[in-house]
Amino acid sequence: MIPKFNYDANGLIPAIVQDATSRRVLMMAWMNEGALRMTLETGFMHYWSRSRQKFWLKGETSGHTQRLVRWAADCDGDTLLFEVEQEGGSCHTCFASCFFQTFASDATPITITEIRIFDPDKAYHA
Amino acid sequence: MIPKFNYDANGLIPAIVQDATSRRVLMMAWMNEGALRMTLETGFMHYWSRSRQKFWLKGETSGHTQRLVRWAADCDGDTLLFEVEQEGGSCHTCFASCFFQTFASDATPITITEIRIFDPDKAYHA
Numbered sequence: 476m477i478p479k480f481n482y483d484a485n486g487l488i489p490a491i492v493q494d495a496t497s498r499r500v501l502m503m504a505w506m507n508e509g510a511l512r513m514t515l516e517t518g519f520m521h522y523w524s525r526s527r528q529k530f531w532l533k534g535e536t537s538g539h540t541q542r543l544v545r546w547a548a549d550c551d552g553d554t555l556l557f558e559v560e561q562e563g564g565s566c567h568t569c570f571a572s573c574f575f576q577t578f579a580s581d582a583t584p585i586t587i588t589e590i591r592i593f594d595p596d597k598a599y600h601a
Numbered sequence: 602m603i604p605k606f607n608y609d610a611n612g613l614i615p616a617i618v619q620d621a622t623s624r625r626v627l628m629m630a631w632m633n634e635g636a637l638r639m640t641l642e643t644g645f646m647h648y649w650s651r652s653r654q655k656f657w658l659k660g661e662t663s664g665h666t667q668r669l670v671r672w673a674a675d676c677d678g679d680t681l682l683f684e685v686e687q688e689g690g691s692c693h694t695c696f697a698s699c700f701f702q703t704f705a706s707d708a709t710p711i712t713i714t715e716i717r718i719f720d721p722d723k724a725y726h727a
Contacts, residue, residue: 477708478704498619498624566676
């Protein structure tokens with residue numbers, strides 16, 4: 476029985492995804508109750524794609540799945556947090572985390588020194 | 602010069618907030634460009650309150666401010682991540698993080714063993 480979370484007007488709730496070991500924040504995506512149910516039933520992260528209007532098993536194409544380790548809701552029940560074991564990298568641009576672009580306090584982008592951890596030609600197919 | 606992020610139809614962008622040292626995720630809130638500008642200019646986290654339709658300096662009432670340490674945007678430019686030094690606790694329910702309620706893989710709420718780190722009567726005033 477999934478608790479009644481506070482989904483938005485479109486039935487969606489933000490899902491923050493964090494590496495269970497390093498605690499690095501990897502990405503944020505959106506879930507509806509179906510995606511949450513599929514995640515809990517399979518143990519692998521599923522989301523709702525707003526652009527494609529369909530469920531999305533993370534890693535379905537790339538193999539970069541996210542195994543669920545722990546999860547929590549916030550005090551308002553309107554945001555979920557998932558700690559995962561990430562296979563490969565979480566970002567479609569081939570970085571470990573989607574948050575690879577940092578900024579200085581004056582908002583100047585800081586040069587990216589992190590390296591891409593996989594080859595996009597091997598991970599994604601047209 | 603603040604980069605052009607991808608704000609939603611209401612001019613808002615989700616801000617994930619993480620403890621800069623422990624990397625625990627503390628909360629998620631919403632920003633508009635003004636809140637981001639105020640954050641960068643002051644070095645303290647500001648948000649946009651959707652319910653009150655006003656800017657909100659975190660800790661304005663409670664004293665539980667968040668000093669900005671590092672920040673990043675995600676690959677789509679539609680989510681921001683802030684690492685902060687949190688004074689006191691981030692949650693208005695007096696827990697260190699808003700994500701204090703964890704769940705088992707069958708969605709059963711796990712008993713909260715964490716303790717409240719401050720007294721709400723002292724932190725918030727009617």
